[in-house]
Amino acid sequence: MAYEIEDIRTSQEIFYYLLEHHEMSEEAQERLFRGYAENERIQNLVKSQGEAAECDIERYGDVVYLIPREDNTFLGFSKAQLKQLLCKSGGTDKDYYLSQFVILTLLVEFYDGQGATSKTRDYMRVGELQNCVSGRLREGAERAEEDGEEGASGGGGHSGGERLGLAFSNMIEAYEALRSDERGSRARTTKEGFLYNILNFLQKQGLIEYVEEDEMIKTTKKLDQFMDWNLLNQNHFQRVRRILEGGSVH
Structure with missing residues (x-):
C-alpha cells in the first residue's frame, strides 16, 4: 500500500x-x-x-x-517503579503484591463483567474498600489453607503445575504489618496511608476520581472504557474472581 x-x-x-x-x-x-x-x-x-x-x-x-504493553517500562511502569510509588520505603514483593491486590479488589467492586456495561456502581467509600480488602484477604487465606496450597506470586508451591493463585498468607502478613490510624494518616506504614497512596496514583493516571474530603472513590470514563472495551470480558472477569477467592487462574 x-x-x-x-x-x-x-x-x-x-x-x-x-x-x-x-x-x-x-x-x-x-x-x-x-x-x-x-x-x-x-x-x-x-x-x-x-x-x-x-x-x-x-x-x-x-x-x-x-x-x-506490559514489558514497556519506558512509557509504562516497571515493577520496581511501582513498588517505589505504591509501597512503604524498603517495600518487599509482599507489599507490591498487596498493592496489586488492592487495585484488583477495587476493580471487582466497581465492575462485574455482566450486561451491556460492566460497571455496577457509581462510587464507593474508602472505608468500604478497606473492609473489602481485609475480607477478601481473610477469605482467600482460609481457602488456600483448606486446599493446602500457596500461590506463585510470593512463595510456596502448586500441585501438578495446574493451580496458580495468590500468596494470601504473604499478603496478609504485609497488610497486618501496616498500622491502623483512625486519624487518617497519610504515612505508607499505615493501612489508611497505604490505600491513600494507591488511590492518588490511580487518580494521577486518570483512572479514578478520589474526593478526599468525602473519602469517596469514583471511576473515570477512561477506566470505564478500558474495562468495557478491552480489559474485562467475561473470561477475564471470571479469572480475576477466582484469583481474589484464592482459586485457580485456569
Whole structure:
C-alpha cells in the first residue's frame, strides 16, 4: 500500500500527540481524531508506530488511547517503579503484591463483567474498600489453607503445575504489618496511608476520581472504557474472581 506524504505527516502528528497525552479525544483534537477514525491508511501508520514503540493504539468510542504493553517500562511502569510509588520505603514483593491486590479488589467492586456495561456502581467509600480488602484477604487465606496450597506470586508451591493463585498468607502478613490510624494518616506504614497512596496514583493516571474530603472513590470514563472495551470480558472477569477467592487462574 502506497502512502501519501500528507497521510504520513498526519500519522506522525497523531502519534506524537498520543506520546505526550496518552489519549486523544474527538473533542480535544477533532481534526486529528477524524483523520485517525476515517482514514484507514493513517490508522495503519499510527498503529505501526505504536507497534515499534511497544504500545497498542486503540479507539474506544470518541477517544483514541496509547496503551504501553506490559514489558514497556519506558512509557509504562516497571515493577520496581511501582513498588517505589505504591509501597512503604524498603517495600518487599509482599507489599507490591498487596498493592496489586488492592487495585484488583477495587476493580471487582466497581465492575462485574455482566450486561451491556460492566460497571455496577457509581462510587464507593474508602472505608468500604478497606473492609473489602481485609475480607477478601481473610477469605482467600482460609481457602488456600483448606486446599493446602500457596500461590506463585510470593512463595510456596502448586500441585501438578495446574493451580496458580495468590500468596494470601504473604499478603496478609504485609497488610497486618501496616498500622491502623483512625486519624487518617497519610504515612505508607499505615493501612489508611497505604490505600491513600494507591488511590492518588490511580487518580494521577486518570483512572479514578478520589474526593478526599468525602473519602469517596469514583471511576473515570477512561477506566470505564478500558474495562468495557478491552480489559474485562467475561473470561477475564471470571479469572480475576477466582484469583481474589484464592482459586485457580485456569
